[in-house]
Amino acid sequence: MSPVTPVSPGSAGTGARRPFGARLSEASAALGPLAVGVDPHPGLLDAWGLPDDPSGLERFALTCLEALGGTVAAVKPQAAFFERHGSRGVAVLERLLAGLADAGTLSVLDVKRGDVGSTMTAYAQASLADGAPLAADAVTLSPFLGVGSLRPALDLAAATGRGVFVLALTSNPEGAAVQHARDAGGVAVAAAVARAAAAENAGALARGELGSVGLVVGATTGTAAADLGVDLVGCGGPLLAPGVGAQGAGPAELAQVFGPARGQVLATSSRAVLAAGPSVGALRAAARDAAERCALALAP
Known part of the structure; x- marks a missing residue:
């Protein structure tokens, strides 16, 4: 195995691209509505x-x-599991993202960024700018400093044809106190987060397309969306759904959580798939x- 080397900034892909929502719709229709989490x-x-070192991480990621x-x-690579290995781990993440781009496979970088002002701008530039070493097709964002604080990321994603998934309803017990x-x-x-996503996706909805501003909605959150008045269909974007597979969400749970919005769901699974390795x-x-x-479970 060759030593880990950083990927050059240009290798993540540059130039005009179609909106993320449209590209995701096509990929899901062709290959199934699944994002496999890479959580080493x-x-x-x-x-x-x-x-458990950078060499093992590299072999894992390249496999x-x-x-x-x-x-x-x-x-969907989880950035924290790469960052824990320092600069060499981040270099592996760069290589993985570039490799996915070369393979024509969409990448969702799970970083859950959320900050204000120039710091949020810097986070956006790190993963949503053309030519950035960690550029992905989409990233996860946290809106709990106010959805408006995400404006730099929303604007840059729109300008570069990328997408974002904004935390809305997560399955961890602590999340309910805020969400x-x-x-x-x-x-x-x-519900307010979903309304903000709908406003961002209005143009895509007018064109009959899936928007590029999605929500993260846990597949094990039960009736929370309905109870709280969260309009998942009306948000107009993709719904990233952790909790499918090893965490227990099957067809009944998905129907309960997402109802008529099942066609917008991008289910995520990591352990259930990665257990088959190496x-x-x-x-x-x-x-x-x-x-x-997932395709069967999410069928209407």
């Missing part, structure tokens, strides 16, 4: 017989790239099986 936590590296590139609609809270007018925070063939087969299962 220590236990998984050990299960693959790999050391995933070989197995998943061109196989699934999207791949379910209501303002003086009785509007829940999650065999490239077994990983590829597991990913295809998971994509087929």
